[in-house]
Amino acid sequence: MMRDIADIRRDYEGGLLDESVTPDAPLPLFEEWLALALDSEGDDGNVMTLATADSQGIPHARIVLLKGVDERGLVFYTNYHSHKGSELANVPHAALVFWWPSLGRQVRLEGSVVQIPEQESDAYFETRPRGSQLGAWVATQSVEIPNRHWLEERRQRFEQVYDNQKVDRPANWGGYRVTPEMIEFWQGQPSRLHDRIRYQRRDDQWTKVRLAP
Numbered sequence: 001m002m003r004d005i006a007d008i009r010r011d012y013e014g015g016l017l018d019e020s021v022t023p024d025a026p027l028p029l030f031e032e033w034l035a036l037a038l039d040s041e042g043d044d045g046n047v048m049t050l051a052t053a054d055s056q057g058i059p060h061a062r063i064v065l066l067k068g069v070d071e072r073g074l075v076f077y078t079n080y081h082s083h084k085g086s087e088l089a090n091v092p093h094a095a096l097v098f099w100w101p102s103l104g105r106q107v108r109l110e111g112s113v114v115q116i117p118e119q120e121s122d123a124y125f126e127t128r129p130r131g132s133q134l135g136a137w138v139a140t141q142s143v144e145i146p147n148r149h150w151l152e153e154r155r156q157r158f159e160q161v162y163d164n165q166k167v168d169r170p171a172n173w174g175g176y177r178v179t180p181e182m183i184e185f186w187q188g189q190p191s192r193l194h195d196r197i198r199y200q201r202r203d204d205q206w207t208k209v210r211l212a213p
Contacts, residue, residue, distance in 0.1 A: 012104040012188025017195035019210045026183040026199040026206060027071060033105060033185070034069070040102040049097040050076065052087040060087065066098075067124065073179040074109065075116060077124065079141035080172045088113050094178055104188030111180040121174030133167035134158050184211070 023029055038045035046066040053059050060083065068075035074096065079085060088094065096109040125133065137158045138151060145151065180201065187195040196211040 011190050012194065013190055014104045014187045014195075016189075017185060017187040017197055019197050019208060022185075022197055022208065024206060024208075026180070026185070026208075027069075029185060030107060030183060031069065033100075033103075033107060034066075034098075037098070037100040037103060037105070041100055045100070047098075048076075049099075050084065051095040051097075052084050053091045053093070054087050055090045060084070067175070073111065073177040075120075075175050075177050077121070077173070077175045079136070079139065079170075080115070080174060082141035088176065096178060106186040106188075108182075108184040108186070109178065109180045110182040111178045113176050113178050116175040116177050118174065122169055124175060125169040125173070130167060133169075134162065136170050136173045137167075189213075 034045065041047075047063060048066050049061050050064045051059055051061040062084065064076045064078065066074055067077055080089075092113045094111065094113050096107075098105075098107040100106070125136070128136075134155065138155045182198065182200050184196060184198040189195055192213060194213040196213060197208055198211055199206050199208045
């Protein structure tokens, strides 16, 4: 029998997040939190929820992996012809959410999205395991397929095509960069009195405020 989810409780205990000692721009704090998360969450430290909207304004969310971060923004990779790719082509904005339960921390980001240059996608594609490289060809992402056997046949076909050859990056597979316009840091605290610091970009300048829990 499933547990009664209404009775599930967790009291958070974390270090205080004080706006007076946070940096003027959010990226250094994000990188600091991400580094701790990669240590505490293991291989799940770079997991994030990506939310996009279709042309009717209906939101859609899924889990993807953060694969790059610098002063230009946050990068993830996918099939450009997937549902999320089609949505980003029409509405080039997205929201990201990171949740790190071992730290009791959450980070929310919102911003504009662009495809990264082809040479950057090529460079990352070359670092992927060969199976993942072939998977980019096999998986016509988000397209309805008849069964698992269809996938296996398609995988075998591309293994033959690239037998003893370098696997090329598909033209419809590559990276997106989310340029943050808002970043909110959430640190869980006892009695639900959580710390929330929100950064907002205006005219290339960041402002920060403290929000009520």
